[in-house]
Amino acid sequence: MKHNLKGTSLAQMRQLMTDHGHAPYRGDQIFQWIWQKHAHGFTVMTNLSKDIRVLFAEQYRICGLTVSDTISSQDGAVKYMMTTEDNHTIETVFITEEKRTTVCVSTQVGCPLNCSFCATGLMGFTRNLRAYEIADQVRTVQEKTGARITNIVLMGMGEPLLNVQEVLAALEICCAPNGLGISQRHTTLSTAGIIDGMKTLLASSLKVKLAVSLNFPDVKMRTQMMPVTKSNPLAEVLNLARAYSIRKSMVTFEYVLIDRINDRIQDARLLLRLIKGIRSKINLIPYNPHPRLPYRRPDEARIARFHEYLLDSPHTVTLRRSKGQEIMAACGQLCHLLVHSTEAVS
Numbered sequence: 417m418k419h420n421l422k423g424t425s426l427a428q429m430r431q432l433m434t435d436h437g438h439a440p441y442r443g444d445q446i447f448q449w450i451w452q453k454h455a456h457g458f459t460v461m462t463n464l465s466k467d468i469r470v471l472f473a474e475q476y477r478i479c480g481l482t483v484s485d486t487i488s489s490q491d492g493a494v495k496y497m498m499t500t501e502d503n504h505t506i507e508t509v510f511i512t513e514e515k516r517t518t519v520c521v522s523t524q525v526g527c528p529l530n531c532s533f534c535a536t537g538l539m540g541f542t543r544n545l546r547a548y549e550i551a552d553q554v555r556t557v558q559e560k561t562g563a564r565i566t567n568i569v570l571m572g573m574g575e576p577l578l579n580v581q582e583v584l585a586a587l588e589i590c591c592a593p594n595g596l597g598i599s600q601r602h603t604t605l606s607t608a609g610i611i612d613g614m615k616t617l618l619a620s621s622l623k624v625k626l627a628v629s630l631n632f633p634d635v636k637m638r639t640q641m642m643p644v645t646k647s648n649p650l651a652e653v654l655n656l657a658r659a660y661s662i663r664k665s666m667v668t669f670e671y672v673l674i675d676r677i678n679d680r681i682q683d684a685r686l687l688l689r690l691i692k693g694i695r696s697k698i699n700l701i702p703y704n705p706h707p708r709l710p711y712r713r714p715d716e717a718r719i720a721r722f723h724e725y726l727l728d729s730p731h732t733v734t735l736r737r738s739k740g741q742e743i744m745a746a747c748g749q750l751c752h753l754l755v756h757s758t759e760a761v762s
């Protein structure tokens with residue numbers, strides 16, 4: 417089968433052109449055609465010579481994801497079911513909010529972490545997505561909607577930091593001026609707290625925003641609800657979050673409020689104690705129930721009480737209502753919790 421150029425980074429594309437005896441900048445032109453102009457073949461690449469176009473059409477192909485279904489919700493969220501070349505379906509959500517247009521992308525087919533309150537955990541894990549499959553979700557939404565995408569959140573299916581090398585390569589495509597051109601400041605990666613992946617992200621040159629799904633300040637409860645805590649102790653995750661906030665940017669702690677599980681004032685108190693001194697925001701997300709999961713959203717009085725307690729702290733605290741609940745596209749219904757609204761991104 418011909419080599420798929422969509423899986424080729426910009427540096428590799430330049431090298432490829434050199435190997436074929438052409439100037440490296442020709443690689444930039446092909447990269448732009450693929451990622452900015454949505455080219456699916458070579459004949460449209462009119463700023464390349466006919467010889468290059470013919471040669472490349474003979475030796476290469478440009479293949480990404482295909483949209484197999486689309487569901488829109490009344491609040492403006494759109495869920496895209498996208499199919500990979502090897503026939504796996506992943507979900508991507510497009511959210512419009514005033515001046516922001518956000519794409520929530522998946523990084524794995526399913527998820528191995530099995531957080532007990534998350535619908536994706538029920539699917540099990542199939543495989544990691546390749547870098548181009550992650551970036552192509554954003555490009556595809558851009559192509560289908562014609563919208564200028566302003567924000568990306570890596571909060572769809574999967575744990576991004578269990579697929580960290582492909583995720584970093586995808587973010588290079590998303591944030592490159594020759595690629596999708598999205599600002600790193602408007603790109604948020606959300607993790608359940610993978611220590612090795614956090615170290616890799618910290619050491620990388622990227623300065624995307626980091627969100628940590630904290631959710632359960634009581635370690636015993638967190639270990640029960642998020643088994644990843646066993647091998648990735650919360651204290652070490654918080655140390656790395658602190659380092660990230662010092663060296664890169666303010667961290668967001670995501671907190672999914674679940675009725676009678678983590679919505680007591682003593683939980684709020686413990687949360688503040690844990691994150692004391694870390695330059696961070698707290699993002700509260702009332703739980704989005706799923707028919708196959710036993711958890712409930714707290715009533716409005718309990719949500720308000722928890723929120724008000726935190727407002728006395730030095731942290732900015734936001735209370736977000738996820739979009740897309742009716743189409744099961746909201747946080748934790750798809751999905752990696754969290755903010756399908758984009759507060760963590762601002």
Ligand code: SF4
Nearest residue numbers: 527530531534537752
């Ligand atoms: S919450 Fe995130 S990390 Fe946990 S099972 Fe769901 S997708 Fe995986």
